[in-house]
Amino acid sequence: MVLQAQSSTYEAKTQEIAKKLLSATQENRSFLASLRDQMRWDDKLLAWAMSSPGLRVQLFRFIDTLPALRSKAEIAAHLQEYLGDKTVELPAALKGMLNFANPDSVPGQVAATTVSTAVETLAFKYISGENIKQVIKTVEKLRKEKMAFTIDLLGEAVITEAEAQSYLERYLELMQQLVAASQNWTTIPAIDVADGEELPKVQVSVKLTAFYSQFDPLDAQGSEERVSDRIRILLRRAQELGAAVHFDMEQYAYKDITLNILKKLLLSAEFRQRTDIGITIQAYLRDSEQDTQDLIAWLKQRGYPLTIRLVKGAYWDQETIKATQKHWPQPVYNDKAATDANFEAITQLLLENHQYVYAAIGSHNVRSQARAIAIAQSLNVPRRRFEMQVLYGMGDKLAKALVDQGYRVRVYCPYGELLPGMAYLIRRLLENTANSSFLRQNLENRPVEELLAPPIITESPHTSAPLSTSLPITPPPHLSSFLGVADRDFAQEEARSHSAQAFQVVRQQLGKTYLPLINGEYVNTSQMIDSLNPSNFSEVIGKVGLISVEQAQAAMEAAKAAFPAWRRTPAKERADILRRAADLMTQRRAELSAWIVLEVGKPVKEADAEVSEAIDFCRYYAEEMERLDKGVIYDVSGETNRYIYQPRGIAVVISPWNFPLAIACGMTVAALVTGNCTLLKPAETSSVITAKLTEILIAAGIPKGVFQYVPGKGSQVGAYLVSHPDTHVIAFTGSQEVGCRIFAEAATLKPNQRHMKRVIAEMGGKNAIIVDESADLDQAVIGVVQSAFGYSGQKCSACSRVIVLQPIYDTFIKRLVEATKSLNIGETELPSTQVGPVIDANARSRILEYIEKGKAESQLALELPAPQQGYFVGPVIFSDVPPDGIIAQQEIFGPVLAVIRVQDFQEALAVANGTNYALTGGLYSRTPSHIEQAQTEFAVGNFYINRNITGAIVARQPFGGFNLSGVGSKAGGPDYLQQFLEPRTITENIQRQGFAPIDGVD
Known part of the structure; x- marks a missing residue:
């Protein structure tokens, strides 16, 4: 039977032990003396x-x-x-x-x-050595001080499979050399023996994500298979050598999959009886107590104990920032006291279940360690069943005090070169210098009572605390208060399950017929086309009816008839229809995402983000229309002045296939909410998705004739609608060639046309990322790969040029090639896929032609093979590309990347600006003057610094460019709707016979 002790009993003993420990840590404060005197x-x-x-x-x-x-x-x-x-x-x-x-x-x-x-x-001070030889010296010194150790290998982010394999091999070598050195170590009973059991002298700590470069919770099964293969090799070798292995915990996104992989692996027959393995729990996570309870229940089932290392957690800033940016619930406690309280609660949970688990209490907080000792003493926990842990270079005096009292202390010792170790160093510096740090407060001579007081919390330390609790997001008063919808978090099993179920539902609907919507009715057509799955072109997603020119004329007449009533509809009513559409998309988001994946070959995460963007367009433009509807008032004595907007008339929306829901929705609802009757002509290859958008707009309450879904041939129906004299606005996203034709046609005045047509066009880009010599290459390589090969390079914002400064060129391109080799290419329905197909056979042929041109003018650094049963083109990287070369100047719209070498930053900017486009661009740099200069001189509409250049977010990052990338205000921005509106000024003289109304006077 597990003993239960009252908190008050623990508290009295905690205070007694803590005061002794604190007194020992405060003797001879050499650190403070050095601050003052040295x-x-x-x-x-x-x-x-x-x-x-x-x-x-x-x-x-x-x-x-x-x-x-x-x-x-x-x-x-x-x-x-x-x-x-x-x-x-x-x-x-x-x-x-x-x-x-x-x-x-x-x-x-x-x-x-x-x-x-x-x-x-x-x-x-925080890194135990740059190589194994230095580490061995460090741990031998620790052992002389009666301290055990665990070794963590610092390294660059594992972004290639070569690096993942190297990570495993370096650990195998590390264990081999440590064990060989340990043959000369004498046994130290305090750390090598406990309760008559001999303990491993050597222990290493590893990170699961480093065993597979494409580790991703979305691909839980694939990640488990690849990681588990390497873990088995590690654990088998560790057993042969007699070394222990501990698994660290990393970012919250990897927590559940890490626990699931380890539970499954360590329950297998081969590893079930192993007790020299550990798992980590982070107390700053809101669900960590429940995770601990689940682990204990699992260990009871397993029948053999493992170590659970309890730590506070090292990624608090990163977790809070990511959750805020993603509009996700905060996974961590906002109040440090809540973390401390949770740490104590989990400590108690571990020690009260000591017959099932070995507890390793990792903290530099004297109270936290004293609490563990108090509980262990109260419950008579055997010494084998718990130990205290500290980080190398932190809590040294606490560690010595614990050793002096006879406790087993293990020091967590990272080792590696300074460059890959810098991220670790920054985390340690943040921890050491934070106002809430116990180490800092102790150095500042805070009163003993304050240092050792029980944590006073303002939020629940238990997992019953609502996960919706998050840091307040209060934009400055001059910014929009709009908050977008959150993407699905595929680290959550529920999101993955919904996605899988949606594919099953959608697959049951494949091959259906989708007809045009004209004047509120679906109409038959004489021409039909099949929309195919580009991942598997033998699969028909749906059959789409294409309208004739005569039907296009009928649609235009219906729109003209509906316009007078629609323009008089109050802006609030129009906005509410958009909000209802957003709600319907939210309800159907998994299904809509599945349609996008299957019809245009977009990977699952990117398809989900596109649904978010469509929802955001609806809600943001609804808010914006209500703002614009208020107009601007400028009154003077005896005169009123009103600046107001009115709809233009009939809008023709010509949408692309690469963002078949988001861009089609954004342009369409912008036209509708501003009071224009709207005809949507989608790209032929994505007409099923726009049919789904049509269903949603009808269900949301768009009146008959106000919106019409008119799929058709661009060369026939599209051209007819553009040239029609009753067309007032043309909103287009597509190629430069077609966009320029639309501009030319729209500029020609037709008979009976009484207005100038407004063209809103986005026409692509030849986007560049500059990587300078100060860049974080981990970030730069990952960002370039995502920007260049996400959705197979078919985003208008995709990176097609990367401009790299000479000093780092060779290092960068080597890692870029290896990272790209590590990508998974395949059907986009598969959760493991990062690179899917291009849209159709014509696109594939055009891209392959460009690849041949690239081979003639530059060096081929990488050409990956591609599956045959779809429209696949494997990622291609060219090096030493001339800045004026064909592949450096022309938009390819595929997974082809040109890497250009430059000598200095001025040349990099000149090359970046040396095309006809000006859409998106990026810079990876840690040089403030370069960042400042690029913000002014890099001629693009969307400029991204130290991040990928795709994935603009409504309101936060309005999207659009200039030069031959397009005209008009940015989509998702505060002036986008004004393009669909005519401004008017109304001035009234309110003076009568020398008098005028005065506010407040009857």
């Missing part, structure tokens, strides 16, 4: 970071950049750029050191040497 620059950097939040940000950004800088002049220049910010007040010593005119000067060299040496010294 001239160690690494200590000064930490002290300055604690003293000023603004300096802390700039200092950490510089430290993040430092490993990428290749000369003292570069270091000195970046020092001035980051720390010369006039808004940040610098300490006198730092200000004096930065007072040099030229980075190449002797003072500049001295500053660079001083600071880079200080950062390296600081890094190696």
Whole structure:
């Protein structure tokens, strides 16, 4: 029977133990003395970071950049750029050191040497060595202090399969060398033996995501298979050597799949009896207590104990930012006290179930460790069943105090080179310098009672707390308050299940007939086409009726007849129809996503994001129309002035296939909500999806004749509607060639035409990403791969050129090629697929022609094979592409990437701007002056810094370009609807015989 102890009993013992530990940690505060009396620059950097939040940000950004800088002049220049910010007040010593005119000067060299040496010294306070030889020395020193260890290999983000295989091989080598060294170690009873059981002297800590470069919760089965193969190899070798293995926990998105993989693997016959394996729980997660309960129940079923390492969690900032940006529930506690309380609750849960689990309590908070000891003492927990853990370089005095009291202490020791270790260093610096950090508060001589007080929480520390709790999002008053809908989180099993069910439902409807909608009725047509699945062109998604020119004329007449009533419909009523349409899309989002995947070959996540965009267009434009409907009032004495808008008339929307729902919906509802009757002519290859949009608009309440769905041949029906004298607005997204023809045709005045037609056109791009020598290459490679090969390069915002500075060119292209090789190519319905087909046979043929032209003018760096049963083109990368080459200038609209080498940043900007397009562009840089210059000089409508260049979000990132990328205001922006409206000014003289009404006077 498990003993239950009262919290008050634990509290008294906790305080008693904590005071002893705290007293030991506060003796001989050499750290504080160094801050006051010594001239160690690494200590000064930490002290300055604690003293000023603004300096802390700039200092950490510089430290993040430092490993990428290749000369003292570069270091000195970046020092001035980051720390010369006039808004940040610098300490006198730092200000004096930065007072040099030229980075190449002797003072500049001295500053660079001083600071880079200080950062390296600081890094190696937290990193146990750069190679295995150094690590062995470190752990042997720890063992002399009676401390056990676990080794974590720092490394670049695993973005290629070669890197994933290397990660496994490096751990196998690490275990081999550590075990070989351990043959010479004498047994230390305090850490090598417990309750008569000999413990492994060697332990390593690994991350699941590093075993497979395409690790993704959406592809849970595929990720499990690939990861498990490598884990088995690791665990088998560890058993042969007698080493223990612990599995770390990472970002929240990977938590559930990590636990599921490990549970399944460690329940198998081969590994079920192993007890030298561990799993991590992060107490800052709201559902961590429930996860712990589930693990304990699973361990009871397993019948053999494992270690559960309990930590607070190291990704708080990242988790909160991601959840806020995605409009997802916050997975972490916002209040640190809630995390502390949850940590204590889980500690109790682990120790009260000590017969099923080994507890490893990882914390530098004296109270947290004292709490664990108090519970363990109260419950007489055997020493084998629990240990205390600290990070290397943090909590050293606490660790020593725990050792002195006879407890087993294990030190978590990361090792690796400074460059790949920088992300780890920044996390440690954030933790050390945070106001809420126990280490910092202890250094600041906070009262003992305050340091050791039970956590006072403002939110529930239990998993019953609603997951909807999130940080408040309050935009500044000059910004829109619009919040978009959240994409589905495929880390959640429910989202994956809904997606799979939707495909089953949609597949039962394949091959149906979809007819045009004219004047509120579906009409038969003489011509039909099959819409095919580009992943499998033998599969018919639906049969679509194409209207004739005569039917197009009937649709135009119906629209003219419906216009007078629609233009008089109050803006609020029109907006409410859009909101109902958004609600219907929300209800059908999994189904709509499945249609997009099957009809145009878009991968599941990207299809889901497109549904979000369509919903956002409806809701945002509804809000915007209500704002515009209020008009602008400018009154003076005796005169009223009203600036108002009225609809233009008949709008023809010609939508593309690459965003068949979002762009079709956005242009259509913009025209409708502004009071225009609208005819939607979709691309022929995506007409089934626009038929689904039609169903939704009808169900939402669009009146008869106001909206009409008119699929047809572009060369016939499209041309007829563009040239029709009753067309007022043409909203088009597509190729430059067709867009220019529309402009030319619309500019020609037709007989009986009494207005100038308004053309709103988006015509593609030849988008570039610049990667400079200071860039984070992990980020840059991932971002370029996503931007270039997401949806097979068929987004108008896709990256088709990457411009790389000479110093990093070879390193970048090598990783880019390996990362691209690691992508999965296949049918987009499969959750493992990252690269699907192109839209049809004509597109495939055109892209293949461009690839042959590229081979003639540049070097082929990569050409991946592609499946045959669909319209597939494998990703292609060309290197050393001339900036004026065909593949560097012409829009290809496929998975073809041109990599261009440049000597300096000025040349990079010139090359980036050297096309006829100006749609999207990106920059990967950690040089503030480059970022500032590019914001001004990079001629694109949407400019993205240190992120991928696709995936614009309604209201947050209105989308559109200029030059030959199009005209008109940005879709999803505050002035987009004005293009569908005619502005009017109405002025009235309200003076009568020398008097006029005055506000407030009868």
